[in-house]
Amino acid sequence: MRADGVLAVLDRWGRAALPGSVLLFFVLLTLAPLRAPYLSDTLPLLPALVVFQFSLATPERLPGPLLLAMGVLLDLLLGGPGAPVGVSAMGFVLIRAAVVANRRYLVGVPFLFQWFGFCILMFGFVALVWAFTALWTWTAIDPVPAIMQYLVVAVTYPLLAPLLARVRARDPLNVPELSRGTAQPGETTS
Amino acid sequence: MAIRDDFEVVAGQVRTVVQRFALGLLVVAAFVIMLIGKADTVLVEHARVVALDVASPVLEAIARPVAYANRAIADLREFASLREENARLREENARLLAWQTAARRLENENEGLRGLANFREGPEASFITARIVGDSVNAYMRGALLNVGRRVGVAPGQAVVTGEGLAGRIAEVGENSARVLFVTDVNSRLPVLIERTRERAILAGDNSTRLRLTLLQSVAGVQRGDRIVTSGHGGSFPVGIPVGEVVETNEGSVRVRPFTDFSRLEFVRVVDYGVTGLVGSTSGGTAPQTAPAGTPAPGQKVR
Numbered sequence: 001m002r003a004d005g006v007l008a009v010l011d012r013w014g015r016a017a018l019p020g021s022v023l024l025f026f027v028l029l030t031l032a033p034l035r036a037p038y039l040s041d042t043l044p045l046l047p048a049l050v051v052f053q054f055s056l057a058t059p060e061r062l063p064g065p066l067l068l069a070m071g072v073l074l075d076l077l078l079g080g081p082g083a084p085v086g087v088s089a090m091g092f093v094l095i096r097a098a099v100v101a102n103r104r105y106l107v108g109v110p111f112l113f114q115w116f117g118f119c120i121l122m123f124g125f126v127a128l129v130w131a132f133t134a135l136w137t138w139t140a141i142d143p144v145p146a147i148m149q150y151l152v153v154a155v156t157y158p159l160l161a162p163l164l165a166r167v168r169a170r171d172p173l174n175v176p177e178l179s180r181g182t183a184q185p186g187e188t189t190s
Numbered sequence: 191m192a193i194r195d196d197f198e199v200v201a202g203q204v205r206t207v208v209q210r211f212a213l214g215l216l217v218v219a220a221f222v223i224m225l226i227g228k229a230d231t232v233l234v235e236h237a238r239v240v241a242l243d244v245a246s247p248v249l250e251a252i253a254r255p256v257a258y259a260n261r262a263i264a265d266l267r268e269f270a271s272l273r274e275e276n277a278r279l280r281e282e283n284a285r286l287l288a289w290q291t292a293a294r295r296l297e298n299e300n301e302g303l304r305g306l307a308n309f310r311e312g313p314e315a316s317f318i319t320a321r322i323v324g325d326s327v328n329a330y331m332r333g334a335l336l337n338v339g340r341r342v343g344v345a346p347g348q349a350v351v352t353g354e355g356l357a358g359r360i361a362e363v364g365e366n367s368a369r370v371l372f373v374t375d376v377n378s379r380l381p382v383l384i385e386r387t388r389e390r391a392i393l394a395g396d397n398s399t400r401l402r403l404t405l406l407q408s409v410a411g412v413q414r415g416d417r418i419v420t421s422g423h424g425g426s427f428p429v430g431i432p433v434g435e436v437v438e439t440n441e442g443s444v445r446v447r448p449f450t451d452f453s454r455l456e457f458v459r460v461v462d463y464g465v466t467g468l469v470g471s472t473s474g475g476t477a478p479q480t481a482p483a484g485t486p487a488p489g490q491k492v493r
Binding site: 028029032064065067068073076077078085087089090097132 | 223227238242259455
């Protein structure tokens with residue numbers, strides 16, 4: 001541990017807090033009354049996108065309890081009467097676990113692979129939320145809006161992911177060259 | 191020292207176990223939260239209200255830029271259809287002027303008749319104007335967040351209206367925030383009347399832009415263009431707030447287009463008609479009495 005100046009300490013804290021802050025921002029943005037057609041439908045799925053994107057490089061900065069708290073907050077803010085609280089939390093945790101377990105296929109590979117991985121995981125997430133909402137309210141919920149939401153967010157990913165990756169790229173500890181494509185399951189970058 | 195070493199060893203083992211089963215633990219925790227939410231709905235409602243109260247100042251801060259963005263998008267769209275829009279408005283204006291004349295005449299007549307019959311006016315309604323600071327529109331619900339709450343007299347069950355007609359009702363109320371459930375939400379059931387035939391029906395949402403009319407008697411009397419108004423049954427709303435018009439009558443299914451344009455809502459009015467009915471009774475004890483009309487609370491418009 002080297003002796004750090006105030007700025008360096010702030011810098012470290014900032015980096016550590018960044019993924020959580022971005023996630024919180026997107027959780028709150030979920031409720032923003034944006035009236036752009038289709039785009040506003042994707043807002044509820046953007047936090048999951050953030051979880052995916054940050055789990056690629058710095059999963060240790062999105063600890064499980066934080067994901068749990070964010071997921072519960074998202075459900076509390078979003079949900080209508082009867083909607084399950086905690087299903088997004090479960091989804092976030094599973095996304096992170098899936099990304100960490102499959103780093104070798106997702107980190108340091110061409111973007112198309114990441115996109116493909118995102119589409120698979122996000123489908124699982126949407127299906128999970130849909131299934132639990134249907135189960136919890138015991139009604140046959142029309143899956144078409146959920147599928148539309150999924151399709152739009154899948155298309156949105158290439159637009160948003162580079163932005164988030166840029167935020168991440170400020171981190172010198174970001175994906176070391178050596179581990180590109182060879183990262184072992186469970187291996188993190190710090 | 192040995193004790194300390196042992197302790198460290200045990201602590202290390204515990205940490206390993208926790209790390210190994212972290213995923214399982216987290217998933218179980220999320221599931222437990224879901225179960226708690228299912229079992230104790232009151233607790234969840236409280237948590238929701240707290241979360242809304244915390245989030246609403248932040249949302250209010252971003253509401254303005256978002257409103258600008260929305261306006262820009264709407265402007266772009268309108269430019270495309272400016273000419274047709276103008277023609278349509280001119281035509282509508284002419285039609286409305288004719289209606290205005292009719293309304294004036296009827297108003298005079300009504301006043302005279304009321305005088306004759308010693309008609310007692312219902313409780314005066316008071317309005318609270320609210321800005322929509324958040325959307326709750328997603329694949330599973332249709333609603334919005336308002337920047338007013340219990341502090342200015344909003345209570346669950348109150349009607350939320352726009353200039354065009356009924357938008358929904360208040361579902362959850364926080365100290366400084368409230369959640370509206372739109373009439374298009376899948377959980378919305380509204381007792382209504384068909385204005386022309388005075389036939390009763392239930393208007394149900396299904397998360398789409400059209401409402402479904404379930405008739406209590408027969409479908410035969412309904413025509414396209416029939417106006418649908420609230421019936422006042424169930425005691426939550428007064429009679430006669432316009433809701434929508436019939437746009438489609440098929441075998442057994444009648445679809446209604448709501449008058450409110452949910453894609454452009456920015457301000458709404460929360461209306462307290464002083465009617466306490468089934469919906470309000472669950473929380474009637476905590477809901478404050480509304481100030482009588484004419485004594486506006488600071489910071490709101492009351493008509």
